[in-house]
Amino acid sequence: MSAVTLIDYDAGNLASLEGALDRLGLSFQRAATPDEAAPGGPIVLPGVGHFEAAQKSLRERGWWRALPGLVAEGRPVLGICLGLQLLAEGSEEAPRASGLGLLPGIVRRLGPGVKVPHMGWSQVRRNYPHPALADPQGAWLYFVHSYALEPTGETVYVAEHGRPFAAVEARGNVMGFQPHPEKSGPAGLLLLQQSLAWMGASAPVPEVPCN
Amino acid sequence: MPAKRVIPCLDVKNGRVVKGVQFKHLRDLGHPVDLARRYDAEGADELAFLDIAASLENRGTREAWVREVARELSIPFTVGGGVSSVADARSLLRSGADKVAVNTAAALRPALVSELADAFGRQCVVVAVDVKRDEALGWRVALKGGTEPTERAALDWLWELNDLGAGEILLTSMDRDGTGEGFDLPLIEKASGLPIPLIASGGAGREIHFLEALEYGADAVLAATLFHEGILPIPQLKAYLAQNDLSVRI
Numbered sequence: 001m002s003a004v005t006l007i008d009y010d011a012g013n014l015a016s017l018e019g020a021l022d023r024l025g026l027s028f029q030r031a032a033t034p035d036e037a038a039p040g041g042p043i044v045l046p047g048v049g050h051f052e053a054a055q056k057s058l059r060e061r062g063w064w065r066a067l068p069g070l071v072a073e074g075r076p077v078l079g080i081c082l083g084l085q086l087l088a089e090g091s092e093e094a095p096r097a098s099g100l101g102l103l104p105g106i107v108r109r110l111g112p113g114v115k116v117p118h119m120g121w122s123q124v125r126r127n128y129p130h131p132a133l134a135d136p137q138g139a140w141l142y143f144v145h146s147y148a149l150e151p152t153g154e155t156v157y158v159a160e161h162g163r164p165f166a167a168v169e170a171r172g173n174v175m176g177f178q179p180h181p182e183k184s185g186p187a188g189l190l191l192l193q194q195s196l197a198w199m200g201a202s203a204p205v206p207e208v209p210c211n
Numbered sequence: 212m213p214a215k216r217v218i219p220c221l222d223v224k225n226g227r228v229v230k231g232v233q234f235k236h237l238r239d240l241g242h243p244v245d246l247a248r249r250y251d252a253e254g255a256d257e258l259a260f261l262d263i264a265a266s267l268e269n270r271g272t273r274e275a276w277v278r279e280v281a282r283e284l285s286i287p288f289t290v291g292g293g294v295s296s297v298a299d300a301r302s303l304l305r306s307g308a309d310k311v312a313v314n315t316a317a318a319l320r321p322a323l324v325s326e327l328a329d330a331f332g333r334q335c336v337v338v339a340v341d342v343k344r345d346e347a348l349g350w351r352v353a354l355k356g357g358t359e360p361t362e363r364a365a366l367d368w369l370w371e372l373n374d375l376g377a378g379e380i381l382l383t384s385m386d387r388d389g390t391g392e393g394f395d396l397p398l399i400e401k402a403s404g405l406p407i408p409l410i411a412s413g414g415a416g417r418e419i420h421f422l423e424a425l426e427y428g429a430d431a432v433l434a435a436t437l438f439h440e441g442i443l444p445i446p447q448l449k450a451y452l453a454q455n456d457l458s459v460r461i
Contacts, residue, residue: 116406118213119213185460
């Protein structure tokens with residue numbers, strides 16, 4: 001059981017995420033570079049903004065090089081929003097740049113025919129079972145994005161905005177959330193709790209009944 | 212299509228939520244965090260904070276409460292009031308706001324909208340537009356809290372804002388604001404053709420007004436007094452909208 005490492009690279013809203021982890025009773029630490037990461041436990045890659053700018057910032061801090069190695073060693077990594085997109089193979093937002101390739105597929109622009117950015121609450125449905133994540137049963141989660149990862153048959157949760165896209169994607173020890181769980185009310189907290197507990201984060205405080 | 216959103220709007224002055232008629236006789240409603248928690252628990256989909264006395268001097272106070280709200284709230288929130296530069300917006304977003312709202316500053320210097328969109332992405336940029344209807348000229352943009360009518364055609368301005376990079380429009384009918392007689396539905400209908408989300412504001416008095424605004428094409432509805440005074444509790448409103456076949460988060 002370890003603290004959650006939050007990658008701090010000026011492209012994420014860490015205050016909200018930290019608030020959510022506090023409410024779940026999980027310990028966490030910020031890490032601007034891989035040297036500052038906790039010795040074990042999940043690494044969270046948050047992110048808002050532009051794909052290429054975020055990638056540049058991650059490169060400057062050494063994370064872009066380090067992440068594939070950490071994943072190969074078995075460290076669990078969770079990307080949120082743009083974080084998920086950076087973990088994919090690439091994005092139409094930055095055709096010249098490639099992604100980390102830790103999740104399969106390409107990120108494509110939403111639309112046409114729907115309002116972009118997709119901003120607001122949408123329902124997710126389970127598409128493929130995952131050991132950590134229960135059937136969301138039509139839970140509403142909060143999304144803010146203009147690009148989305150194409151779903152595959154193994155995408156865990158799918159949402160729709162004009163077309164279906166990957167809301168939760170997972171491969172081995174790598175997971176990505178397109179919605180913002182820290183902004184998604186109780187349903188979002190549950191998603192964070194399930195995934196981070198599975199990834200080995202310090203357990204929630206004992207007041208939470210274990211059933 | 213995402214769920215239709217219900218958004219309470221809170222006026223903040225010097226770090227306290229206040230309520231008052233035309234900004235006179237302000238009544239203290241409490242700390243932003245206390246109201247944020249209450250609305251979060253009631254099922255609000257988002258919150259909007261408007262700093263009605265924003266100034267350079269109180270920037271520190273504002274950053275402090277924005278940071279606290281960000282840690283406590285499990286839903287998104289927008290902060291507006293006196294945002295006139297990328298630096299102003301950065302201070303709010305760094306403190307944990309999800310979006311910033313700009314109004315007069317964008318009307319006076321439209322390039323601000325593009326600068327904000329380039330710096331933070333258009334999803335962070337809410338442009339508040341106050342509209343007043345002129346008998347001869349139709350809907351016009353009004354500035355300074357709706358007190359200063361301009362010649363600018365409201366609908367043209369909305370499309371221009373979309374082109375500039377606005378991520379969302381908060382549209383307030385100054386003719387309806389405070390009347391409780393319902394939203395300006397023809398205005399909403401026209402504005403809902405925009406390719407970005409539309410938040411309707413001004414005129415809500417009863418449940419049915421919210422339903423009408425959403426049916427006329429608004430993506431979200433915003434109100435203040437009705438919610439603050441407990442006249443229309445949010446769970447009741449959302450249950451009503453759901454009964455009327457609107458997609459809402461319950």
